[in-house]
Amino acid sequence: MCRHLAYLGPPLSLRELLIDPPGGLYTQSWAPRRQRYGTVNADGFGIGWYPQDGTPPARYRRAVPVWADGNLPDLARTVRSGAVLAAVRSATPGTTQDESAAAPYREGRWLFSHNGAVPDWTRALTELVGELTAEDLLAVESRCDSALLWLLVRHRLRAGRPAGPALADVAARTAWACPEARANLLLTDGRSVIATRCGDSLWYRTAPGAVLVASEPFEPSGPFEPSGGDGWREVPEHSLLRATAESVEITPLPAAPAPRPAPPLSERMPTA
Numbered sequence: 001m002c003r004h005l006a007y008l009g010p011p012l013s014l015r016e017l018l019i020d021p022p023g024g025l026y027t028q029s030w031a032p033r034r035q036r037y038g039t040v041n042a043d044g045f046g047i048g049w050y051p052q053d054g055t056p057p058a059r060y061r062r063a064v065p066v067w068a069d070g071n072l073p074d075l076a077r078t079v080r081s082g083a084v085l086a087a088v089r090s091a092t093p094g095t096t097q098d099e100s101a102a103a104p105y106r107e108g109r110w111l112f113s114h115n116g117a118v119p120d121w122t123r124a125l126t127e128l129v130g131e132l133t134a135e136d137l138l139a140v141e142s143r144c145d146s147a148l149l150w151l152l153v154r155h156r157l158r159a160g161r162p163a164g165p166a167l168a169d170v171a172a173r174t175a176w177a178c179p180e181a182r183a184n185l186l187l188t189d190g191r192s193v194i195a196t197r198c199g200d201s202l203w204y205r206t207a208p209g210a211v212l213v214a215s216e217p218f219e220p221s222g223p224f225e226p227s228g229g230d231g232w233r234e235v236p237e238h239s240l241l242r243a244t245a246e247s248v249e250i251t252p253l254p255a256a257p258a259p260r261p262a263p264p265l266s267e268r269m270p271t272a
Contacts, residue, residue: 002215003028003041004087004103004113004186006193008245009210012222014047014076018086023218029066029088034201034216037117037182041088044102045069048111049081050190057083057111057190061102083190085111092117095144105141105150109189112153114146115215116182116199121145124178128152128170149174153187163187163194168240171196172253175238186213195241196253202235204248211243 005025007017019026023033029041046061062069066088087103095101103113118124125148129137132155141147149170156166167185174183175198182199193213195202204213207223207230217232219225235241235250242249 002087002089002103002113002115003032003035004085004115004184005212005214006085006113006186006188006195007210007212008083008188008191008193008243009207009212009223011052011080011082012084014049014079014081014084014086015073016221017084018047019073019076021218021220023216024220025086025088025214025218026066027218028216032216036200041090043091043097044089044099045087046089046099046102046104046113047084047086048104048106049079049085050083050109052081056109057104057106059104059106059111061099061104063097063099063102083188085113085186085188087113087115087186092119092121092145094122095146096142098142100142101144101147103146105147107154107157110154110157111188111190112150113186114149115184115186115202118145118149118174118178118181118183120178121148124181125149125174128173128177131155149183149185153185163189163192164240164242167194167196168253171198171240172255174198175253176255184215191244193241193243195235195243197235197237197239197241198253199237202239202241203232204235204241204243205232206230206248209245211245211248213241213243 042065044063045066104111171183210223
């Protein structure tokens with residue numbers, strides 16, 4: 001399991017957003033309040049943020065518990081951004097333990113995170129990854145369920161599919177292939193946030209010109225205090241959330257069609 005969040009709004013320091021808030025993501029690494037699976041999130045963490053000069057997002061990822069990183073407080077008090085995605089990790093059994101498995105994953109302007117788990121993921125996701133080429137699979141960043149889900153999302157984005165349908169399709173197909181899976185997916189390009197609730201908790205909070213999407217509520221700062229904006233609202237189970245700093249839309253996840261049979265590996269191997 002994991003905890004994650006995404007923020008869009010006026011620039012805040014990473015410390016204001018992640019460390020200082022009571023019950024915030026930093027605290028959720030050892031004391032999550034609404035996590036139904038697992039007890040701590042101590043298998044690594046990651047932060048992705050969009051520089052104010054408009055360049056692609058930067059990342060800081062570690063394989064240690066977030067509280068054990070002595071460099072983070074200095075980084076967090078000096079980096080400011082109006083678009084952030086961050087996560088603390090509780091690893092699925094049998095997955096990679098190094099920082100390559102820590103969200104966010106990245107391509108271009110996209111940042112991605114997975115809050116959940118796919119039990120027996122090497123078997124459960126076999127049918128789904130049949131649509132990928134051998135080149136795609138060999139380029140997987142990490143040996144874990146989250147990295148494979150990111151490959152499936154990225155495959156759709158590269159094909160020109162809009163972010164909302166891409167994320168919804170992967171979450172729905174994952175639930176079809178493995179009913180025990182928990183596939184809360186989170187994606188941002190720094191201008192919008194797309195998220196699924198599929199198996200675990202998801203909440204959002206808005207204020208004028210800002211939105212915060214998170215695995216569980218906490219007391220945020222910046223535009224959300226002392227009483228700015230609306231309170232926390234829970235996203236219904238099996239839903240897709242699309243948000244910008246000005247609006248939030250929630251729709252049901254579609255039912256997933258059966259995966260297509262995978263072609264033989266020899267037909268998916270790149271030719272010389």
